[in-house]
Each structure stands twice: as structure tokens, then as C-alpha cells.
Amino acid sequence: IYGGSWGAVLAVQYAKQFPHTTLGVLLRGAFLARLVDWQWFVLPNGVAQHLPKAYQAMLDAAHVPYGYDPAPYYYQALQTSDEAAYRVALAWNTWEARVMGVTPPHFNADATTWLTSIQRVQVHFHYAVNQFFLGEQGICADLNRLQAIPIYAVHGLQDGACRYNAITELAAQLPNMQVLGVTAGHGLHEQTMQQGLQRITTQLAQSLGLL
Numbered sequence: 001i002y003g004g005s006w007g008a009v010l011a012v013q014y015a016k017q018f019p020h021t022t023l024g025v026l027l028r029g030a031f032l033a034r035l036v037d038w039q040w041f042v043l044p045n046g047v048a049q050h051l052p053k054a055y056q057a058m059l060d061a062a063h064v065p066y067g068y069d070p071a072p073y074y075y076q077a078l079q080t081s082d083e084a085a086y087r088v089a090l091a092w093n094t095w096e097a098r099v100m101g102v103t104p105p106h107f108n109a110d111a112t113t114w115l116t117s118i119q120r121v122q123v124h125f126h127y128a129v130n131q132f133f134l135g136e137q138g139i140c141a142d143l144n145r146l147q148a149i150p151i152y153a154v155h156g157l158q159d160g161a162c163r164y165n166a167i168t169e170l171a172a173q174l175p176n177m178q179v180l181g182v183t184a185g186h187g188l189h190e191q192t193m194q195q196g197l198q199r200i201t202t203q204l205a206q207s208l209g210l211l
Contacts, residue, residue, distance in 0.1 A: 001013060001014055001024075001025055001026070001031075001159055002025075002026040002027075002028075003025075003026075003027060003028075003029075003033050004027070004028035004029050004188060005028070005030070005161070005162065005186065006031050006088075007032075007130065007165070008027045008028070008029070008030035008031055008032075008153075009031055009032070009033045009134075009138070009139055010026070011025055011026075011027060012025065012052070012139045012146070013069065013139060013150055014032070015136075015146055015151075016145040016146060017103065018059045019145050019146065019148065019149060022149055023149075023150075023208055024149060024150045024151070024152070024204050024207070024208055025146075025149055025150070025151040025152070026151075026152050026153075026194070026197075026200065026201060026202075027151065027153040027155075028088060028147055028153070028154050028155070028158055028172070028188065028197055029154075029155055029156060029161070029188075030153055030155065030162060030166075030184045030185075031162045031168050031194070032138045032139050032140060032162070032166050032167075032169075032170060033131075033132040033134050033138030033139055033163075034136060034137055034138035034139075034140060034166075035131065035136040035138070037138060037162065037163075037166055038044055038069075038071075038128065038132075039069075040132075040163060041068070041099070041161060042069060042070050043069065043070070044067055044199060045180045047160045049210050050160065051098050051099065054094070054095060054098040054099075055095070057091065057094070057095070058070065058091055058092065058094070058095035059091075060091075061077075061087065061088050061090075061091030061092070062074045062076075062077045062088050062091070063077075065105040071073055071125055071128040071129045072129055073102055073130070074088060074121070074125045074128075075122075077086065078118055078121055078122045078125060079116055079122075081114065081115050083111070083114070085114075085118050086114035086117060086118055087107070088121075088124075089114075089117045089118045089121040090107060091115065092121050092124070093105050093117065093121065094195075096161070099161050099186070100158045100161055100186045100187050101160070101185050101186060101187070101189060102189070104170060105117075114155070119136070122186075123175075140169075140173065142172060143173050146174060146176075147174070147175075147176065147178060148176070149176065150176055150177075150204060150207050150208070151174060151176060151177040151178070152177070152178050152179075152180070152200040152201075152207075153167055153170075153177065153178070153179045153180065153183075153200070154179075154180045154193065154196040154197050154199070154200050155167045155180070155181055155182070156160060156178060156180065156181075156182055156183075156184035156185045156190070156192075156193060157181045157183055157184070158183070158184065158185045158188055159184070159185050159186045160185060160186065161185075161186040162186060164181060167179055178200070178203070180196050180199060180200050182196035184196070186198070
């Protein structure tokens with residue numbers, strides 16, 4: 001099973017739930033959904049230190065006091081489908097883009113497109129305000145269920161969204177896990193990330209006797 005970023009959470013949790021039918025797990029830019037991982041992304045002492053103006057713009061969009069978790073503020077601000085909610089969703093998408101180093105989205109005057117953007121961010125914050133329904137340890141709880149499953153991960157050494165040291169902390173608890181660090185950030189659009197993903201996919205397939 002494969003998962004990248006938030007999808008890595010789903011992949012790992014699926015493998016825990018169905019270990020006997022999971023041949024292997026492939027992760028890319030994994031988010032571990034621990035409280036510390038979320039705090040790194042949204043509090044001032046995390047990635048915001050490198051992007052202070054973008055961070056302040058993200059806070060301002062949903063009237064988040066400095067130093068507070070923006071999750072409940074964004075969750076509340078996204079409960080409508082009007083332009084105000086769309087601008088809040090746009091602000092969050094812009095923050096994500098700034099952290100990942102990609103071109104941020106622009107305001108779309110076509111109101112028929114707003115709901116899709118709003119709903120995507122609504123889902124994100126539905127999970128965030130509930131600690132992703134996993135608790136403070138995120139996917140690092142109950143790792144004993146994964147002991148017999150080969151796990152391969154590729155992760156950007158310059159990943160600002162999901163830190164590289166987080167994936168190495170996970171690997172330290174799973175002797176059957178291998179991590180490939182690549183000169184990249186978080187995005188799958190980066191060529192070095194694509195090449196790394198191809199490489200570990202091949203390694204996983206070989207370990208399973210599929211090649």
C-alpha cells in the first residue's frame with residue numbers, strides 16, 4: 001500500500017488494521033500526525049520561523065491570535081460557503097504552498113468554484129481539530145502491529161512541511177523500515193523525489209520477490 005504526505009497516515013493505519021493482508025508499505029514525504037508534527041506546521045516555533053510574513057498572513061485570514069493553534073479558528077471560519085470562507089480556504093492553501101515552495105493559488109472570481117476549495121480545507125480541519133483521531137502519538141502508536149511488514153520510505157531532506165527527522169524517528173522504532181533521503185522538499189512534482197520513489201518502489205518489489 002502506498003501513501004504520500006497525509007496519505008501516509010492512511011497507509012500506515014490501514015497496515016496496522018490489516019497486517020496479514022498487507023505485503024508492504026511505501027511512503028513518500030510522510031506526515032506522522034503526532035501533535036509535535038502538527039505544531040511544527042502551525043505554531044510560531046516551527047516552519048513559521050523561516051516564513052514569518054506568510055505565517056502572519058495565514059493567521060490573519062482566520063483571526064488567529066499569535067501563538068495559538070489555528071485549527072479551531074479555521075474550522076469555525078469554514079462553516080459557510082460564501083466568499084469569506086473561500087478566502088479563508090485560499091489563505092490556508094497559500095500557506096501550504098509557501099511551505100512547500102510551490103506557486104500559491106490565486107483568487108478565482110468564479111463563485112461556482114469556491115465550494116470545492118472550501119470543502120477540501122474543511123475536511124483537513126475536521127481532522128486537525130480532532131488530533132486526526134489518533135491522539136498525540138499519531139501513527140507512532142501500536143507500531144508492534146507493523147513488525148512483520150517491510151516498509152520503505154522516501155523523504156525530502158529539505159522538507160519543510162514534514163521534517164526529515166520525523167521519518168527517521170519512526171524508522172528507529174521499526175527495524176524492518178528503510179528510509180531514502182533525497183535532495184528535495186515535500187512535493188511529488190520534484191524530479192529527485194520522483195526518482196527516489198521509483199528507486200524504493202523497485203527495492204520494495206524486489207524484497208517481495210516481485211522482480
